[in-house]
Amino acid sequence: MSATITAPRHPGPAKDLRVARRLGQRRHRTNFVVEALCVVATLVGLFFLASILLTLLWLGFGGLSLSVFTRITLPPGSHGGLLNAIVGSLIQTALGTLIGTPIGLLVGTYLAEYSRGSALGDAVRFVSDVLLSAPSILIGLFIYVLVVRPSGGFSGIAGCIALAVIVIPIVVRTTEDMLRLIPVSLREAAMALGAPRWKMILFVCYRAARDGIVTGILLAVARIAGETAPLLFTSLGNLNWSVSLGKPMASLPVTIYQYAGSAFADWVQLAWVAALLITVGVLAINIAARTLLRGRH
Amino acid sequence: MSDVAATRPGIRAKGRSSSVGDTIFAALTRTAGVFVLVLLGAIIVVLFIGGWPAFRAFGPAFLTSTAWNPVTHRFGAVVAVYGTIVTSVLALILAVPLSFGIAFYLTELAPGWVRRPVGTAIELLAAIPSIIYGMWGFFVIVPFMAQYIQPWLIDTLGDVPVIGALFQGPPFGTGIFTAALILAIMIIPFIAATMRDVFLTVPAVYKESAYGVGCTTWEVMRSIVVPYTRVSVVGGIMLGLGRALGETMAVTFVIGNTNRITTSLFGPGNTIASLVALEFPESENGSLKLASLLALGFLLFVISFIVLAISRLMLRPRLSA
Numbered sequence: 001m002s003a004t005i006t007a008p009r010h011p012g013p014a015k016d017l018r019v020a021r022r023l024g025q026r027r028h029r030t031n032f033v034v035e036a037l038c039v040v041a042t043l044v045g046l047f048f049l050a051s052i053l054l055t056l057l058w059l060g061f062g063g064l065s066l067s068v069f070t071r072i073t074l075p076p077g078s079h080g081g082l083l084n085a086i087v088g089s090l091i092q093t094a095l096g097t098l099i100g101t102p103i104g105l106l107v108g109t110y111l112a113e114y115s116r117g118s119a120l121g122d123a124v125r126f127v128s129d130v131l132l133s134a135p136s137i138l139i140g141l142f143i144y145v146l147v148v149r150p151s152g153g154f155s156g157i158a159g160c161i162a163l164a165v166i167v168i169p170i171v172v173r174t175t176e177d178m179l180r181l182i183p184v185s186l187r188e189a190a191m192a193l194g195a196p197r198w199k200m201i202l203f204v205c206y207r208a209a210r211d212g213i214v215t216g217i218l219l220a221v222a223r224i225a226g227e228t229a230p231l232l233f234t235s236l237g238n239l240n241w242s243v244s245l246g247k248p249m250a251s252l253p254v255t256i257y258q259y260a261g262s263a264f265a266d267w268v269q270l271a272w273v274a275a276l277l278i279t280v281g282v283l284a285i286n287i288a289a290r291t292l293l294r295g296r297h
Numbered sequence: 298m299s300d301v302a303a304t305r306p307g308i309r310a311k312g313r314s315s316s317v318g319d320t321i322f323a324a325l326t327r328t329a330g331v332f333v334l335v336l337l338g339a340i341i342v343v344l345f346i347g348g349w350p351a352f353r354a355f356g357p358a359f360l361t362s363t364a365w366n367p368v369t370h371r372f373g374a375v376v377a378v379y380g381t382i383v384t385s386v387l388a389l390i391l392a393v394p395l396s397f398g399i400a401f402y403l404t405e406l407a408p409g410w411v412r413r414p415v416g417t418a419i420e421l422l423a424a425i426p427s428i429i430y431g432m433w434g435f436f437v438i439v440p441f442m443a444q445y446i447q448p449w450l451i452d453t454l455g456d457v458p459v460i461g462a463l464f465q466g467p468p469f470g471t472g473i474f475t476a477a478l479i480l481a482i483m484i485i486p487f488i489a490a491t492m493r494d495v496f497l498t499v500p501a502v503y504k505e506s507a508y509g510v511g512c513t514t515w516e517v518m519r520s521i522v523v524p525y526t527r528v529s530v531v532g533g534i535m536l537g538l539g540r541a542l543g544e545t546m547a548v549t550f551v552i553g554n555t556n557r558i559t560t561s562l563f564g565p566g567n568t569i570a571s572l573v574a575l576e577f578p579e580s581e582n583g584s585l586k587l588a589s590l591l592a593l594g595f596l597l598f599v600i601s602f603i604v605l606a607i608s609r610l611m612l613r614p615r616l617s618a
Contacts, residue, residue, distance in 0.1 A: 031513035035406055041398025042407075042415060045489070048482050049422050052433050059436075106329030114323055115330065124330040127337045129613070130605045133536065134340075134598070135543020137570050141594045142340045145347045149582065168333065198322035226426025229545040232574060253428045257546065260432045275429050286424045290417065 053279070060276030063269040073239045073255060076264035082274055084241050088156070088250040089278075091243065092235060093225045095160035100167025101217055107168065108175025113201055125176075132169040139165050140230035148234060156242075156249030159235025163224040170223060174216025178209040211292050218289035222282045228253035252278050341598060348592025354585060359592065365556035365572075367579075372589035374596055376556050380473065380566040381597070384548065385541040387477035387562070392485045393534055399485070400492035404522075405514055416493065423486035431550035434479040439551055442478075443470030447563050466561040471553040474562040476571075479547045484537035491533030491612065495526040532611030539605040543597060545570035569597040 067081045074080030107124065115121020143162040148154055182205050190200040206213070231237070237254035238247065252274045259271035345352075351359060351372060362373025403416050447468035454464040499522050507517045523530065553565020554575055567575075573590050580587040 027513055027516065031515040034401075034515040034518075038398040038402040038406060041395045042402045042419075044395060045399050045419050045422065045485055046415065048485075049418055049425075051437065052425060052429065055433055055437055056429070103329050103332065106326045107333050110326035110330040114326055120327075120330065124333050126606070126609065128333050129609045130602060131333070131337060133539050133601075133605050133608075135545065135570060135601055137543065137545040137573060138340065138344065138594050138598050141347070141573065141591060142343050145343045145591065146339070165336065168336070172333070196316070197319045199318070201322070222424060226428065228426070228428045229570070229574060233577060253426060253546075256428050256432060260435065260550070271432065275432055278426060279429050282424055282426060283421055286421060287417075 056272070056276045056279055059269075060272040063273040064276070068270070068273055072241050073250065073270075076262070076267055079266070080270065082252065082255065082270060082277075084238065085250040085252045085255040085274065086277070087243060088235070088238070089225065089252040091245075092156060092159045092163055092231070092249060092251055093221060095157075095245075096163025096224050097167055097217065097221050099160060100164035100220065101171050103164075104168045104171025104216075104220075105175055105213070107172045108179065109201060111172065111176040112179035113197075113205070128169045128172045131165075132173060135229075136166055136227055137229035137232075140233040143230065144233040154234060154236035154248045155246050156235050157245040159231045159249060159251070160245070162230040162234045163227060166224050166227060166230065167220040170220040171213075171216050174219065175209075175213050178212030178216070179205055181212070182208050215289040215293045218285050218292070222285040222289070225285070226253055226278050226282050228257055232257070341595070341602075344591055344595040344598055348588055348590075348595045350585060350588035351592040354588075359589075360596075363558060367586055370585050372586065374569075374593055376558055377567050377569045377572045377593055378596065378600075379558055380552070380572075381542055381568040381570070381600075383566070384473055384477045384480055384552070384568055385538055387474070388480035388484060388541045389534065389538055391478060391481035392488055392537060395481070396485050396488035396492055396533075396537070399489040400496055401518055403489075403493050404496040405518060416490075419486050419489055421486075422482070423490070426546075427483065427544060428546040430479055430483055430547035434475065434547060435550040438479065439470035439475060441470075442475050443468050447474075451563070462560045463562045466559070466563050468563060469553065469565070471551050471565060472561075472563045473552070473559075473566045476548045476552045476566075476568070477562075479551060480541045480544055483544060483547060484540050487540055488533050488537040491536060492526075492530055495529035495533065495612075496522055498529075499525050528611050532608045535604055535608030535611065539601050539608055542601045542604060543570055545574050549574045569593045 067079060069081060069083060069086065071079070071081030072084040073082065107128065111121055111125055111128075115124065139162050143158055143165070147158045147161055151158070186204060186208060187200055190204040191197070195204070231251055231254050235251060235254070236248040237258060238250040239258075242249060256271045256274045256278070259267040259274070262268065262271075355362065355372065358373065360374055362371070363375045364371040364373045365376060366372070399419060403412055403419075407415060447470065450464050451466070451468060455461050457464075503521050503525065504517050507521045512520070548568050549571040552567055552571050554567055554571065555565035556567055556572070559566065573594060576586065577590060580590060
């Protein structure tokens with residue numbers, strides 16, 4: 001802006017034009033350079049995404065075979081699979097979502113429908129926003145002290161609880177945002193028919209915001225499916241077959257962590273397969289969630 | 298919303314049962330809200346109590362000691378806190394210009410059909426789990442750094458006075474700089490997406506007026522968009538910083554895991570999160586070491602809480618308006 005309104009420093013008609021042209025050329029050169037740099041920045045970002053995905057496909061796809069899904073993790077050299085890790089991940093992700101979602105839904109409902117202008121509502125919104133980005137490793141430590149230590153050992157259920165804590169703020173954010181998008185006229189229509197407020201929320205607002213709320217839950221699933229740090233201190237990981245919630249439980253991310261740093265080629269190979277599975281799953285859920293939301297608006 | 302509230306008395310008069318249902322449902326949602334507050338409070342209290350033996354044993358010296366010696370049971374926070382802050386700040390230095398470029402491109406430069414796919418691709422970077430970044434960093438970035446980037450930087454900058462000390466030492470590939478690079482890639486989507494969203498809140502009239510008097514795209518960006526969104530842009534950067542501070546798995550793979558402070562950016566180090574992840578399996582229940590790790594966790598929570606709180610205060614008014 002300043003550049004455009006700067007008056008030529010040397011008055012006089014002849015110099016005026018020359019200076020103006022110089023200035024114009026410089027401004028457009030600057031603009032060209034900045035625009036080029038921005039394109040480069042975007043390409044760099046896309047390059048990293050492509051590099052990660054191609055690395056995963058390149059190194060993970062080769063190790064993909066049926067035995068990955070039918071055999072459990074075994075000692076190096078004995079052709080193990082990932083069955084217990086896959087099942088453990090599914091169980092913990094599902095239970096974590098099941099525990100966290102109702103709480104998140106209720107909090108989101110409170111923020112959108114009941115808290116208008118109240119100090120408590122502002123505090124809850126603030127805390128939920130902070131929890132959304134809080135380091136997940138600390139959630140793991142928290143559940144370790146709160147659940148694992150008193151109960152005497154690492155357990156699958158502790159992992160589920162840690163993941164549920166991560167789910168809550170994600171669901172809160174999307175639920176509140178989506179409920180706020182519901183037009184007031186729709187609420188008034190429901191109330192004019194004599195519906196009490198809770199029925200209006202449950203049967204009109206939830207239904208109208210369904211796709212958005214489901215998107216939030218899907219995003220939460222995608223997030224916790226890849227979480228490693230909170231599980232290290234809660235469900236620990238388990239190289240044997242176990243679906244008991246009271247015992248340490250395997251999961252894909254923790255297995256990646258254990259295998260990727262090992263010195264055995266077949267374990268590293270399995271870690272790449274696990275990484276490929278997790279990433280494809282997480283990205284697929286993300287894209288599905290986005291498509292669902294886009295179809296709505 | 299106020300109109301809805303105004304209709305409430307009429308509804309309440311209609312029947313007692315509906316008001317009972319309303320009371321129960323309202324109480325339920327309010328309890329859930331209070332639960333979130335309690336959750337945050339519990340995290341702080343639990344981490345503090347867990348770390349209390351360490352705070353009590355070392356006193357304020359815990360915050361100023363560079364020791365981390367499980368044999369002599371001497372533990373201090375300085376090395377890990379230093380590593381956390383240096384890697385995060387370095388990551389910001391790398392990530393902010395790139396994120397700005399991406400946000401600028403997506404809001405002002407990109408043709409319409411490019412915006413959505415490219416924007417989605419950048420956002421998907423944020424969806425990739427951190428363990429994948431760690432593994433990718435360990436097997437792809439670390440060898441690349443060791444073979445090409447670090448030797449080159451050491452040769453060209455290592456002998457420069459003053460800043461030369463930052464670029465010395467053997468090129469292992471791992472270390473503070475590599476960790477910062479991976480962190481930067483991880484936080485780019487958060488910062489870029491926030492910047493893009495706030496850039497889009499600038500009223501078109503402002504930008505059109507500037508274009509109308511002959512501004513170039515960059516001049517509009519610099520003189521209209523950035524001043525208008527300055528507070529939120531800083532909020533977005535703080536959000537990225539908050540994310541970088543607590544990132545665990547990606548850093549754990551590449552940081553080098555050494556508990557001393559090195560002047561060189563290529564030297565190994567530790568962050569709070571990586572130290573906790575790496576040392577936790579070797580800490581016995583009830584040991585002073587475990588208490589020290591919990592105390593470090595408490596410190597990390599306080600630091601990231603402050604950063605995230607500032608970020609949120611700067612972001613929320615603009616984005617929710």
